[in-house]
Amino acid sequence: xxxxxxxxxxSSTSSVATASSLAASARVKTFVIVFALxxxxxxxxxxxLSMPLFTYHPATNRIDLGWAPGRKGEGPAMYWYGWTATMLxxxxxLGGLATLLPxxxxxxxxxxxxxxxxxxxxxxxxxALMPFWTKx
Numbered sequence: 308x309x310x311x312x313x314x315x316x317x318s319s320t321s322s323v324a325t326a327s328s329l330a331a332s333a334r335v336k337t338f339v340i341v342f343a344l345x346x347x348x349x350x351x352x353x354x355x356l357s358m359p360l361f362t363y364h365p366a367t368n369r370i371d372l373g374w375a376p377g378r379k380g381e382g383p384a385m386y387w388y389g390w391t392a393t394m395l396x397x398x399x400x401l402g403g404l405a406t407l408l409p410x411x412x413x414x415x416x417x418x419x420x421x422x423x424x425x426x427x428x429x430x431x432x433x434x435a436l437m438p439f440w441t442k443x
Contacts, residue, residue, distance in 0.1 A: 334406040341405035342398045347428035350394045358388025
């Protein structure tokens with residue numbers, strides 16, 4: 308009976324170790340760090356340079372590739388979805404490429420940048436949105 312208990316405890320311990328091994332992987336850590344660092348930077352660049360992957364026109368349910376102006380009588384065009392898609396693809400590519408770097412390079416990145424960069428991104432984003440609240 309104790310043999311069954313031991314093997315049961317061993318199997319549950321190994322399944323816990325297997326489930327958490329992905330989070331402990333150095334490559335996953337590298338991917339997540341680079342993704343988190345690149346996200347605010349790429350989003351601000353996409354917004355300031357008007358580089359959405361696509362433009363969504365909600366009134367007509369039309370999607371145009373790249374940037375497209377809103378059409379008269381159809382309401383405003385929505386670029387946010389395209390900026391977000393561009394940013395996600397760019398971050399995934401950069402994160403994937405970063406997994407090829409040696410781990411010692413990634414360990415030199417200060418993790419404080421993960422919260423500093425989004426705070427710094429608020430300034431340029433607020434400046435870019437200023438026409439929406441200054442129109443009189």
